[in-house]
Amino acid sequence: MPIKPENKARYPKDWPEIRERILKRAKNTCEHEGCTARHREVGFWLDGKWNRMGHALRDAGYKAGDTVACSEGFDIKLIMIVLTIAHLDHMPENCDDDNLRAWCQRHHLAYDATHHKQTAYATRRARANTMELPL
Numbered sequence: 001m002p003i004k005p006e007n008k009a010r011y012p013k014d015w016p017e018i019r020e021r022i023l024k025r026a027k028n029t030c031e032h033e034g035c036t037a038r039h040r041e042v043g044f045w046l047d048g049k050w051n052r053m054g055h056a057l058r059d060a061g062y063k064a065g066d067t068v069a070c071s072e073g074f075d076i077k078l079i080m081i082v083l084t085i086a087h088l089d090h091m092p093e094n095c096d097d098d099n100l101r102a103w104c105q106r107h108h109l110a111y112d113a114t115h116h117k118q119t120a121y122a123t124r125r126a127r128a129n130t131m132e133l134p135l
Helices: 005-010 015-025 057-059 105-128
Strands: 042-046 051-053 067-069 075-077 082-085 101-103
Touching: 015 082, 042 075, 057 075, 067 082, 101 105
Parallel strands: none
Antiparallel strands: 042 051, 067 075, 082 101
């Protein structure tokens, strides 16, 4: 996931090298248990499982962003996996290998959901510039 401009200074100067080291450790595959998604791979999610785009679709000229009609009566949107580096403690300053995971966006966002909800609430409250009264 892109680094927000306001957080850029929290990352070490050698972040690109750290990121590459973690991707190499993960062999460019999502490190979430049971996930087989690979970096820059095109495919689709179905029933919670990652499916690589097959040769038939590739040979037919399909690419990420295209929608494919499925024989079961629904459409599948092809996406490209981009592996992101997750900080388990949500602290960009902590770049110890055991605190970092190479995860596809699906699993990274799921892991961060509660944290995002909390920070979004705090941001909205600060932007509103209102006081909270005790109950």
